[in-house]
Amino acid sequence: MTQVFRIGIAGLGTVGASAVLMLDRRARSLSAGSGREVRVTAVSARDRARDRGFDIDRFTWFDDPVALAASPEIDCFIELIGGEKGTAKAAVEAALKAGKHVVTANKALLARHGSELAALAEAKGVSLQFEAAVAGGVPIVKTLREAMAGNAITRISGILNGTCNYILSRMEAEGLSFDVCLGEAQRLGYAEADPTFDIGGFDSAHKLAILTSLAFGAAVDADAIHVEGISAISPIDIRMAQELGYRIKLLGVAEATATGIEQRVHPTMVPLTSAIAQVMGVTNAVTIAADAVREITLIGPGAGGDATASAVVADIADIARGSGGMPFVLPVAQLRKAERAPMQLHHGGYYVRLTVNDRPGAAASIVGRFAEADISLESIVQHRSEDAATRDPTGRSGAPVPVVLITYATTEAAVRQAIDKVVGDGYVVETPQIIRIERE
Structure with missing residues (x-):
């Protein structure tokens, strides 16, 4: 085994650092499974001096992530910077244009530019993988791409944002207000200082746009989604839901209707007896309804360093083995416009x-x-x-x-x-x- 599959990682925050350590731990297994050594050779981050639990000097350091993305020193570029434009977008484009495989956890980037990036990957004959972009450690992307190939999917729905699920769970369990639970989520690191992206439903909408494309062969279009957040939910709504036999969850739902693909993110009352109602805290869950399997639900950690890094490493392993396929199952030219079903x-x-x-x-x-x-x-x-x-x-x-x-x-x-x-x-x-x- 002499050939090396060289990995370049841009972004060494919680997920990036976890990915490096995971690749170290699983090096022997990954190399045996792919027939070649899988190794991180280059990295880029904002702060070189920060202690991340490993020796940064064993990697080639790049101050510029875009330069790393296009470098001849790597075969696969891992984008963990975040954001739908700017450096993240420029780096992914540079990697694809240079004929590098790309793995990203960036749902905002994919929700806004997924089709054009997929077309670039197709043109260059390289992989664009993004398991970590939706539901963290839950393998929903791989399930839709591969395991559901024999099914016609009619509906996909789920809890796609752990922050919102945590807040709603705390409101119910302790009778607290939305503002109190949001503050606690921020203290624990589940919510950002500016939580609008999460509590407004936009994070869930970006993830739903990706799932809709995979499930229905539609072009990624975040603007086609009806979005409502959870900030208007009050303790009385939580109590009334329980009294009436329901529990409130922020759901993302995409389903085929006679008028188009209905895509929506909003607070939803689900029966207390349903599987989705049992999913509490920061956990994510996605349910797929299809003709052959009827209905399956995947449940697991939707965020966190190790959970998300697990998805990143799974994508790297697939590429190293030569697996891949079209990013959104169908060639971009065959993806249909998602006709928005009016709410x-x-x-x-x-x-x-x-x-x-x-x-x-x-x-x-x-x-x-x-x-x-x-x-x-x-x-x-x-x-x-x-x-x-x-x-x-x-x-x-x-x-x-x-x-x-x-x-x-x-x-x-x-x-x-x-x-x-x-x-x-x-x-x-x-x-x-x-x-x-x-x-x-």
Whole structure:
């Protein structure tokens, strides 16, 4: 065994350092499996002096990641810089143009430029691998690319962001507010100082765009996804979900419909008895529905140095063995545009929470407006104020009270129409809360 498969890594943060150490630990096995020595030969990072748990001097050092990417000293470039443009994009492009294989964990880069990078990889006859870009250590990309080849996929959904899942789990377990749980997530390092990308649903949307392409043969298009975050979820929503037999999760969902591929990221009520409802903390889970296997769910760590490095090393091993294939299963020229299914046509159940003034006629008016929109209600729950001092003889306090409605399957357009009319009637004193329901 004389040939060396030379690895260049740009970005030596938590994931990059873990990848170097993992490649060291697994060197013998990786080399035996590929028939050639797999070795890191060059690296690039912001700070050369930082202690990362290994001797940096045994590698060729590059101050410029783009120069590393194009260097004749490597065969495979590992991009762990992050960001959808700038240095990360320039380095990946440089590597592909130079005929280097590329492994990246950069979901933002792929969500925005995946098709053009895949076309460049195809033109140069090299691999573009990105298992680590979606769900960390969960092998969902490999599953869609390879294991599901005999299936026609109809739907893919899952918990794609550990930060949001952690916050929602803590809110339920301890009855805490969103802001308190977010602060705790930041303290523990699960959330960034500016958490907008995570809690706004954008991180999940980037990952969903990649999964949609793999599952449905569509061009990657993050702009085709309807996105809502979790910042509006309140403790009362968490409590009401439990009372009604549900748990709230931020889900990414892509499914084939008669009007196109419906892609959406939003808080969702899932039955307490469902597999996805049992996934708590920072764990990720992805469920695939298909014709042959019916339904399978993959669950595992969605972030962290070792979990993500595991996916990076798996991609390196595939390339070293000569495995690869098209980045998005089909040649880029054959990827179809993902026709966006309008959310107004979404069909399903809804949880609607209205905060209304507790006065005669309010509930009847609300029910009437939903009936006018041809929406059947499964249940109505009204929790009155416990402030007995202000009650009148009818039992009403006059203070705002929450009214919760659970609908049978209906359309998004009908729900929005009914709520607009209820708001116009003057009963509602806060912004209505709308959460879609996914039933088993």
